[in-house]
Amino acid sequence: MIRNNDAGQIDFGTQYDQYKTMVESSLLSFLGQTDEPETAILYEAARYSLMAGGKRIRPVLMLATATMLGLPSDVVMPYCCAIEMIHTYSLIHDDLPAMDNDDLRRGKPTCHIAYGEATAILAGDFLLNRAYEIILDSVRVENPHSIDAARLISQAAGGNGMIGGQIMDMVFENQAITRDMLQRMHQKKTGSLIVACVMLPLLFCQTEQQLQQAFRQYGKAIGLAFQIRDDILDVTASANQLGKTPEKDERDGKTTFVSLLGREEAEHQLAATNTHARQALQVIHQEYDCTFLMEMTDFLLRRSS
């Protein structure tokens, strides 16, 4: 367990990359292998999107939290990979012509551009289903926490979680919405998986109510900060920086924190959310060394892609 007094000397970037490398090598083995030559294209399309880069924020967050709590990384690794697969499937389906109609993701052609729409739909379905195969393989009778962890993910990804947020996003298109509505939508669409990443390792430990609340607050705050930063980048960054089409939100009739509040107020809100995250970390810091999570917050706010 990394307590305050034995914090490692390794710098944030190196540590982040270490976590990321661990996740990426596990992702490939967890994806599994085709058992028939004719289904190879399904695995290839899924692998294409899964390994297309990306910051791996969710699994890194989960690994970092687990490490902080003193959990071995292999306890949470299956859940890290499952959540990254769920995140990836949601991107593949979101990018489809009938949804956000995006040709570019992480600087590469989106899955349906590279493999066709039908294969992209099935590759998304496959990644979602594969996530649950992995989760169920990790459920252990002798460890009831593994069942709680599995349920946490299934709820975060579902109709009252991520998918609920996706439908709200659609329903809100070309509609005048309030700040509260925008925030509730993002809390589900992006927030619920991010909160799950922070909360999941806690299930394997005995932690007090107050500490759990602080973790939840931290997760919610960085989920929101992530989204506000995204909205700001959408109007300030180039396609090259973003790896996806900029100014898309306006084109799609989507309300963003910038279009709703203006650029300056969105920056204020981002700063306020940052403060909120730091307050939560102060509580956690009484028990655990939060250096990494502190720097992770800065990283999410600073990021230019």
Added chain:
Amino acid sequence: MIRNNDAGQIDFGTQYDQYKTMVESSLLSFLGQTDEPETAILYEAARYSLMAGGKRIRPVLMLATATMLGLPSDVVMPYCCAIEMIHTYSLIHDDLPAMDNDDLRRGKPTCHIAYGEATAILAGDFLLNRAYEIILDSVRVENPHSIDAARLISQAAGGNGMIGGQIMDMVFENQAITRDMLQRMHQKKTGSLIVACVMLPLLFCQTEQQLQQAFRQYGKAIGLAFQIRDDILDVTASANQLGKTPEKDERDGKTTFVSLLGREEAEHQLAATNTHARQALQVIHQEYDCTFLMEMTDFLLRRSS
């Protein structure tokens, strides 16, 4: 447990309808409720497809097998509903313009015709995820069989199961394929969920290897019989009878048992598969009363829609 000597007197049709009614009322409660007014459309679209009729062959098969083995129906009901949701999500996605492009399903407009493509994609995703929420809610530490059951479904629905079959179906379009390839494709696409329905209740009982093999053989045979009958109906039945567009397979460049073998040979193969199913039931019959499964086989072969 329904042994040979205490078979019920109730006729097949009545029993089938009883199982079907039990499933349909459970489906609605397992689907759950939205927690935000703005996500209501997601639940509505999922409910629309889930409750659009259909024969409920999979959950009825599972319930009948469970009853035969002496299991209370509530032990398998969550899995019955989860499998029906997985089946329904696969139909919603299969019907999409980028996939089979079908406007009609069970005599009603398909999900994307009724709710638009984007909502249909999300409703499918939601049903798949919801299936796993239900499955995970049913996992019990004190009952390891519940974990085996969950894994059985996740594998049957995955890349080496149903989704694998869907991609093979796509890859085989407009291609000359052999009888073996056609059969392997259907074994995955339709067969794997049907086999899972027959095998799942066995996980909760102590059954001999030989009996398990007979159940698997039965499941495989009726899965195949179901598909051959489907292919024959595709060229002989009207849209009205089918509740979907007939002669679609030819239009889509899909090989069927009829196009590959001719109508007469397809009928022969159907009869042979029927014999195969009955041989398996003879083995099972030494232990359990198979009256319902016997009549179920006839029902699947006779059906005109």
